[in-house]
Amino acid sequence: MPAGGSSRNAGEVSIKDVAHRAGVSIGTVSNALNRPDRVSAETRSRVRAVIDELGYVRSESARQLRSGNSRMVALLVLDMGNPFFVDLSRGAERAARNHGLGVMLCHSAQDPEAESLYLSMFAEQRVHGVLVTPAEASGGNLLSFRRHGIPYVFVDRVVDSDDACSVSVDDVAGGELAMRHLLENGHEHVAYVSGPVELAQCADRLVGARRAVAEAGLPPDAVAVLDTGRLDVQSGRDAGARLLGLRPRPTAVFCANDLLALGLLQAMFDAGVRVPEDLALIGYDDIEFAEAAAVPLTSVRQPAARMGATATELLLRETEGEPGHEHESVVYSPELIVRRSTLHRRD
Amino acid sequence: MPAGGSSRNAGEVSIKDVAHRAGVSIGTVSNALNRPDRVSAETRSRVRAVIDELGYVRSESARQLRSGNSRMVALLVLDMGNPFFVDLSRGAERAARNHGLGVMLCHSAQDPEAESLYLSMFAEQRVHGVLVTPAEASGGNLLSFRRHGIPYVFVDRVVDSDDACSVSVDDVAGGELAMRHLLENGHEHVAYVSGPVELAQCADRLVGARRAVAEAGLPPDAVAVLDTGRLDVQSGRDAGARLLGLRPRPTAVFCANDLLALGLLQAMFDAGVRVPEDLALIGYDDIEFAEAAAVPLTSVRQPAARMGATATELLLRETEGEPGHEHESVVYSPELIVRRSTLHRRD
DNA sequence: GCGAGTTGTTGAAACGTTTTATTTCCCGGA
DNA sequence: TCCGGGAAATAAAACGTTTCAACAACTCGC
Secondary structure (H helix, E strand, C coil): CCCCCCCCCCCCCCHHHHHHHHCCCHHHHHHHHHCHHHCCHHHHHHHHHHHHHHCCCCCHHHHHHHHCCCCEEEEEECCCCCHHHHHHHHHHHHHHHHCCCEEEEEECCCCHHHHHHHHHHHHHHCCCEEEECCCCCCCHHHHHHHHHCCCEEEECCCCCCCCCEEEEECHHHHHHHHHHHHHHCCCCCEEEEECCCCCHHHHHHHHHHHHHHHHCCCCHHHEEEEECCCCCHHHHHHHHHHHHCCCCCCCEEEECCHHHHHHHHHHHHHHCCCCCCCCEEECCECCHHHHCECCCCEEEECCHHHHHHHHHHHHHHHHCCCCCCCCCEEEECCEEECCHHHCCCCC | CCCCCCCCCCCCCCHHHHHHHHCCCHHHHHHHHHCHHHCCHHHHHHHHHHHHHHCCCCCHHHHHHHHCCCCEEEEEECCCCCHHHHHHHHHHHHHHHHCCCEEEEEECCCCHHHHHHHHHHHHHHCCCEEEECCCCCCCHHHHHHHHHCCCEEEECCCCCCCCCEEEEECHHHHHHHHHHHHHHCCCCCEEEEECCCCCHHHHHHHHHHHHHHHHCCCCHHHEEEEECCCCCHHHHHHHHHHHHHCCCCCCEEEECCHHHHHHHHHHHHHHCCCCCCCCEEECCECCHHHHCECCCCEEEECCHHHHHHHHHHHHHHHHCCCCCCCCCEEEECCEEECCHHHCCCCC
């Protein structure tokens, strides 16, 4: 019995079925749903009843087709394995929900190709907007994404051109903060463990670190730079192994993020190097696990959730027809959180 | 000049524009895109050129409307802040991509209401299928979701009814494994720090723990149960505070997951309780941070990524018209990873 | 008892695809 | 010369909404 019997194959009941069953026109059903005030109380409740009875569910694709764009904001981050981005996404989600929008979460794994793939997908979906942490400092993918006319906001990245809004933390200041802290503790041979140099975050933090070194009157080669392919725990372990081979061995290390620092900390443990006695260690992001680490980790804190929320707000201000929208760059200040991993003052 | 000039307001160029510009019908453009063999080489390349020139992008909503359902799989987990679920989602994403599908990632924050909201959204989107870790053991939301006819697979949850496929780890066995390990180390007063009791995972692990206690010939009240509202680090800290008030004070603690264990570990540190000397501690999930913790954490490992991938495979087997599909439950075995947090044998 | 609102409802167009049935064209064989 | 047949392209229907102009039925003020 293929005719409109009770729901067997679901997803099959459309607004037309509801209209027919309620003895009313299609437009009226639509109004009952979207502008309840335009419809009489009696009709409204009858329609509601039929909807429940039939288990009718609006087709998002149909409404979207009609209205032109979706109620989804895309958030494309570097790595969901990094709690910093998880916090950021929570902030974004909360803000989006306040405006009746959903967030679709994706991560590029720092791969420009994956990034590009996701961006095309967003274009096909006609998403409301995109929040993105670009996988390359150049932001080349975004440049070509631009022609689709979908607005986007850079997250965790200062942007020079005035293509788009951005929310970031002053990474140069953060790097300086971290390195100065180490130097003030008397260290003279330090290392910077960087992530991929293509990432603006890594590069900027190094700039800040070098600036602190210069300010302290030390030669530029007082800071050894180790770069790694990724910003994760495993890369931190690898960097740790390489660090042990350096001569002179640095007495303090600044890692581009906490994941690297945690990995490096493990490597030091395995090698019998004591932290902070033999080696001071400082991370970046102040993720929840930094405090719970083998040795509680000194770190540079960023207001992750706030950044996500602000980015969403900026995006919405742009999409919600703000007349004469001017792109805006919000820059937060990083904050140094001192814990045991740098506590021991060198003699 | 509002007429079809060069692209100013993007997103505006449709298949119709392409057809017109290429001097060809709409259907032909569609064919050039979807069944290139049905169209002559010359036409095909001309269409391709126009597409590039105009920057045309298919409207996903339109194709979806026509074809009935989307190329998206939804993954609804309890908490993105838990690295276990991040690993799981990576497995799911990889498997989905192999089948040309995307994954949309959401987290319910263990809130049945949020879960229900997301499920309605999935229904509206006509997603291809849903992978879900239910927020309540009863799975009530899923029961009502069922009528939409969208297939779903339970992840990280054994399911008794034969509503759906499921992928899980034997949590009873895992709980038993963990608790037996503690008992074998000579502990006689132990505690179980549970998450919300509505979660099947928490309840099952307790069942296993009790079973180990019984097998060891100890009275049931040898295990104190502390339950917490959430499965996160903060709840672990809170539980730690409560634990210190217990008399007799347990000498070993089994936490329902690693996040709780890490939080509890911090609380012990603050209180000057040494781990493992004064208190043995074991977690669950074996997230990456367990090994990097203040005291490397003994934990029960689950094959997170594999679970995500398997769940996706099961879902696709169901949706891709497998005739006479029989629901299937895949159950993996947990594995005990012993580290320092339980190493000290009690006298 | 008549125009002017107001309220509630309707019918039809439009959104951008995919697909199916149809048409056009050309070629080779009778 | 005609006909069958395959290849290539087309026209039109369908998918499920929202919205807009039009319309009917009341109520009001006079």
